[in-house]
Amino acid sequence: xxxxxxLKRLVTILTAFFAVFCLTSSAxxxxxxxxxxxxxxxxxxxGGGDANSPxxxxxxxxxxxxxxxxxxxxxxxxxxxxxxxxxxxxESKISFAMDKHxxxxxxxxxxxxxADGLHIDYDxxxxxxxxxxxxxxxxxxxxxxxxxxxxxFSWLTNSELFYVDAGIRWAFTEGWWFMPDISARADVGVLxxxxxxxxxxxxxxxxxxxxxxxGGIAAITPYAGYKFLTTxxxxxxxxxxxxxxxxxxxxxxxxxxxxxxxxxVEIQGDYFIFGVEGEFGADIMSAGAKVGARF
Numbered sequence: 386x387x388x389x390x391x392l393k394r395l396v397t398i399l400t401a402f403f404a405v406f407c408l409t410s411s412a413x414x415x416x417x418x419x420x421x422x423x424x425x426x427x428x429x430x431x432g433g434g435d436a437n438s439p440x441x442x443x444x445x446x447x448x449x450x451x452x453x454x455x456x457x458x459x460x461x462x463x464x465x466x467x468x469x470x471x472x473x474x475x476e477s478k479i480s481f482a483m484d485k486h487x488x489x490x491x492x493x494x495x496x497x498x499x500a501d502g503l504h505i506d507y508d509x510x511x512x513x514x515x516x517x518x519x520x521x522x523x524x525x526x527x528x529x530x531x532x533x534x535x536x537x538f539s540w541l542t543n544s545e546l547f548y549v550d551a552g553i554r555w556a557f558t559e560g561w562w563f564m565p566d567i568s569a570r571a572d573v574g575v576l577x578x579x580x581x582x583x584x585x586x587x588x589x590x591x592x593x594x595x596x597x598x599x600g601g602i603a604a605i606t607p608y609a610g611y612k613f614l615t616t617x618x619x620x621x622x623x624x625x626x627x628x629x630x631x632x633x634x635x636x637x638x639x640x641x642x643x644x645x646x647x648x649x650v651e652i653q654g655d656y657f658i659f660g661v662e663g664e665f666g667a668d669i670m671s672a673g674a675k676v677g678a679r680f
Contacts (some may be wrong), residue, residue: 409669415543417517419447419491421581421636425625430634448584448618449643453669454480454517455548455576456586456614457537457648458662460675462594462606463566465556466527474658474677477520481670518542524673530557537571550574554569565595581623587615602654609648616641643668653679
């Protein structure tokens, strides 16, 4: 079987499996979905534009954490695939909230703790979901002059939330024998599936890697880098209960910044690739793995 036929079959199988898995697993809202109206309180609604209000502070914290969770991992060394190269991989990562005191009253996991008709008691802290896991597909295509384009699609398990991302990368020291590979990447992603939130991530990162051969059988490439994640988040109009009245309120757009570091290792055979990666930030820590094929 030639490479093109093998590639077509692999893409078809992985795409079909992922589509069926997502459609059958997200038919109903899960514990990891959220309702932003639960952050809003009575006459003040969703904070009334006061940046110091508990509602807005909690909206910012929830947005930062879900932005870091949904954004795909780096999952690649600094070197590119070459002008004719193509890669497709299934990726999964698990994320843990570092700030256990942040209010997660909007998350469905905690809805049973909220009395009917009442809103969040800000003196009470709600537990973050123990683990937030995402799974998805990541595709990369090499271009001339050490450039590369990529696209990713991921789903937050036990939720109706999806994420689509696209980017471009340049390995500007690739092929310099006396230096490790260094790359710079920019990508943009958007959150889908939320009835309440509008979220766009803009990411910029740099990575460094070096490849060693393993007896002509495989190659191993450790890598590390830094990413700067900018998030633009806002809410759609929300219905807020104020006594016997129901009013409309909204969280205005906020701009959030996160500094994150990552490190991982990739093993590549003739066609098969496998990698593991850890990502670290002040609010979210993640660990993940990928498996796929490269042509």
